[in-house]
Amino acid sequence: MKHKKAMILDVGGVLATNYTPQFWEALSDEYEVSYEALMQFRKDVRADLWTGAMAESEFWERMSERFQAIDASDARDRLVSAIRPLPALERLAEWRDRASLNILSNHRTEWIAPVLARVYPLADHVIVSAEAGCRKPEPEIYGRMDACLADFADILYVDDTNNNLPQGAALGWRTLLADESGAWIARAEAWLKAE
Template sequence: MIEAVIWDFGGVLTSSPFEAFNRYERERGLPADFIRSINATNPDTNAWALFERNEISLDEFDKLFLEEARARGHDVTGRDVVSLLSGDIRPEMVTALTRCKERAKVGCITNNVSAGEGAGMARSHEKAAAVADVMSLFDHVIESSKAGIRKPDPRIYEMACEALGVDPAKSVYLDDLGINLKPARALGMTTIKVLNAEQALEELEAAVGFSLR
């Protein structure tokens, strides 16, 4: 019996920022996945990691990311990256979240930064309000920029389960990044890698045993 469903936010309940990264790269003639390659280099100590743990300011991130990009041959500022982070809410996933909340505890673990408005790093008041509505559904939310800890640190998944009062083995965790699923799975959580909404909902329905649509 699943007692809790724990969600990533960006790329799960919203469209993936990776789509925006790729669009930015195409528009500027950059190599595909250039931004992701920077974020994957020295993943615990690079500018992105420091910013998600709120160890540096936006101004510092802007400068450090540009230095990392230039080291790879192209100019991309940290502020440009931040402007791409806020995705569009996926209504079908929010419906699923609502259905899960009717029968189980629901939580959120999101790696985010202290930029934009709210947990979803929204770029407008309208989008920030929509994100706030979704966030209000959760029984507990952990934001890396507030907790000072980020996925895939195993402790962040333990923190979520402790806050919800559930055994990891009775929890499901959804994320769009495999690297963030591995420690959750090691704790005994059922994990779902979100490739798209349809696939994720099919796997989540199989895990919880009831309809989400």
């Protein structure tokens, strides 16, 4: 084993921007659709979308059926273009020299493909909810990652959603909430450099 430490990183809000709520707000404004109705749609499809029970194409079809004014192709382009790299993505190669890097994300691989293309060469394990068939904060997805990291005693888990952290803490992982300003990066790097 090359490293004693392992780092688990979320994608949205940690390595790349979150597309919400800006994506939904833009759809509401552009297509004159109720924001509340869009939020209800999001709630209705969220579990199936994030666990892969719903194909990406079905998500867009359902959106088009419920909101006939919305152009699904345009909406998809808007969503994908809203996901942009954050500063931590640029630090992965450096971090890889100090710890095993791992990804645990509630997402669709189709939407984060450009980010994953940069991550795959550096990460030891990548678990994306839509491929795993389970999502955070369900214990199963954390258990899968924990099994991959059984040889590591010092694990840091970084997520931008506070509700996702307790499951990691229950497994003995250190947890760190990623803030929008990126101040979490200094704390993560201090952990990486500590003996």
